[in-house]
Amino acid sequence: MRAARNTATSAATGSGRQQQVLKAAADIFRRKGYDATSLQDIADAVGIQKGSLYHYIDTKEDLLFAIIKDTHDRTLKGNSRWRTIEGDALARLRVFIEDHARVSMKHGRSTSIYFRDARALSRARRDEIMTARDEYESALRSLIEQAQAEGTVNPKLNPRLATFAIFGMINWLYQWYRPSGALSPDTIARSLADQALASLTAEPPPV
């Protein structure tokens, strides 16, 4: 975002409008897909001239990158409680998984853009996002490895594969979760974490 580089000039009204531009872009990317969205679509949604968008961004990709970066930052911020939990790795795993589910439901729209459209980023920006994602994923893998060392998680599981299994179980929310659904986010988060923890700790049935 250009405004991010010019905070002094864009402060007051600028930052409010900038948030409006980001929100409109996220709405339309989610609905139409990034590639099919034009800057004109976004200008129309905000109710400004297309030329005025260039006060905030240089390219459409700046918007995509800002949305994806925000999504990642909010995930890190929304899933930090596990670090403060006293107790063994299994207790921290429970909190990590539940809070990851909660934050995924809270930011469903931008999470969906993250998973669908990150490939449209430039190589350098995609690499930056992937590095941040790898770091986040390795936090879960470390918890699984610690719990294996403590004897609570099944030692036969491959930690890397088990990490993908758990992230899949939770991240899939972006395909099916709707805030208007019958179950509350808390119920869903607890139930998914129950299944995830059972999948890590129990022996599979002999079939």
Next chain:
Amino acid sequence: MRAARNTATSAATGSGRQQQVLKAAADIFRRKGYDATSLQDIADAVGIQKGSLYHYIDTKEDLLFAIIKDTHDRTLKGNSRWRTIEGDALARLRVFIEDHARVSMKHGRSTSIYFRDARALSRARRDEIMTARDEYESALRSLIEQAQAEGTVNPKLNPRLATFAIFGMINWLYQWYRPSGALSPDTIARSLADQALASLTAEPPPV
């Protein structure tokens, strides 16, 4: 596909070329995304004039629909063994989940297009695909419900939520599985099914 409506005229060389067009389209959609791909890109990849593409399709969306429909049909075909299994619902669940994972890895490229780009289909075609997907998903839900009735799956699980959890665990393969990786598809399918079955049958640990 137009060729599908004119089988008599397109048979021999037509159907070979048609497969080539579909394969090229899937390659490019996977790499660039559907919206960012032009018919010119596809013609260039096949090595024909853009105008010649109209022997096979009317629109780019015809290609997307053909790829997504093929993916669905191959999933149904590749995951039918569970119907023939003697034994209880849990034994059929094991086979359903493992074979779903196998077929997802085998057709990773088109599965990825299915999950990322189905939204670009026309309303009627998207509805057709969603109806077929709902039917497939309900097969897994029914198995979970039967296993609950037979007392092998945790009766406290919401079958709908548990179905999403299992599909998420497996479908996430499209985000991370690479045929060049160290683990074989069979090892991955069995390990994911182990975790999935443990998640359905075991009580979560008391944390």
